[in-house]
Amino acid sequence: MLTLAEKLLLIALDDQTGKINMNASQSIHYGLAGAILMELTMQRCLDYNEKDKTIHIPQNANCKDELLNDSLLYLKDKYHGKTPKLQRVVQTLGFHINWHKKHIPFIERLIEKGILTKDEQKVLFLFTRNVYPSTQSGREDSIREKLRKAVLSNEDQEMEEQIFSLIGLLKACQIDKQLFSKDEYKLAKEKINRLMKKSPHGKAVSDTMQAMQAAVITSVTTTAVVAASSSASS
Numbered sequence: 601m602l603t604l605a606e607k608l609l610l611i612a613l614d615d616q617t618g619k620i621n622m623n624a625s626q627s628i629h630y631g632l633a634g635a636i637l638m639e640l641t642m643q644r645c646l647d648y649n650e651k652d653k654t655i656h657i658p659q660n661a662n663c664k665d666e667l668l669n670d671s672l673l674y675l676k677d678k679y680h681g682k683t684p685k686l687q688r689v690v691q692t693l694g695f696h697i698n699w700h701k702k703h704i705p706f707i708e709r710l711i712e713k714g715i716l717t718k719d720e721q722k723v724l725f726l727f728t729r730n731v732y733p734s735t736q737s738g739r740e741d742s743i744r745e746k747l748r749k750a751v752l753s754n755e756d757q758e759m760e761e762q763i764f765s766l767i768g769l770l771k772a773c774q775i776d777k778q779l780f781s782k783d784e785y786k787l788a789k790e791k792i793n794r795l796m797k798k799s800p801h802g803k804a805v806s807d808t809m810q811a812m813q814a815a816v817i818t819s820v821t822t823t824a825v826v827a828a829s830s831s832a833s834s
Contacts, residue, residue, distance in 0.1 A: 603665060603668065603706070604635035604638055604639045604762060605636055605668075605706050607743055608635050609632070609703065609710065610734075610743065611740065611775065611778075611779075612624045613707075613732055617731060618733035621778070623775050624773040627773045627816045631772060631773040631812060632694070633693035633812070634769055634809070634812045636693065638805070639665075639668055642765075643663055643665075645661040645672055646672075648804055649683070653686045653807055653811075654683040655686055657679055667705050667706060667709070670702070670705075686807055687814050690815050715739050716732045716734055718732055746763065747779055748779055750763050750767070751779075751791050752788060759799065764795065764801050765805055768796070768805035768808065769808075772809040773812075776788070
């Protein structure tokens with residue numbers, strides 16, 4: 601079974617080009633942070649307090665998944681004995697993932713499973729970069745179809761927690777549109793918003809989405825300020 605982070609990456613990566621969807625380029629690392637936090641919470645390795653939007657990290661918590669446990673150990677060390685706000689944790693973990701390229705091990709695991717492959721692409725005839733096109737589009741298609749059925753169903757039945765969380769992550773990364781046709785998306789958007797309010801998982805997912813979006817805004821604003829300062833001083 602794939603983790604939320606792996607499913608998010610699988611949908612965010614273009615099947616043919618192997619590059620991250622342009623809409624998600626600014627948010628994917630915070631999306632992965634959100635996915636990891638959701639997964640750790642589902643596995644009871646983290647406790648989320650919805651009332652004050654804080655994260656409690658039990659020092660004896662241990663996750664069986666090696667990659668998720670790597671993030672858990674980082675958070676334990678970073679917030680030893682503290683209960684930080686969710687937004688701060690998303691921002692900190694997202695930056696950690698981006699700076700240390702912690703998304704790569706998740707991609708490598710998808711390659712090991714035969715779902716993605718690794719290619720090199722030339723950039724400006726001087727440099728190369730790695731891209732990860734799909735080799736098993738059927739695996740991704742089945743995930744997409746499961747999400748579509750869950751959202752477009754006429755019944756407001758309770759969704760599996762992982763499906764519901766993945767829909768929230770895709771929405772926050774602005775790549776939920778690619779699951780639906782233009783006509784379907786209007787209905788899908790209304791259904792997703794309704795489920796966010798009614799589902800027992802809705803508050804936590806909605807809070808994580810907001811924390812991700814706030815982290816992206818902070819990141820973009822900081823980058824713009826640094827760029828403006830550099831231009832002014834040159």
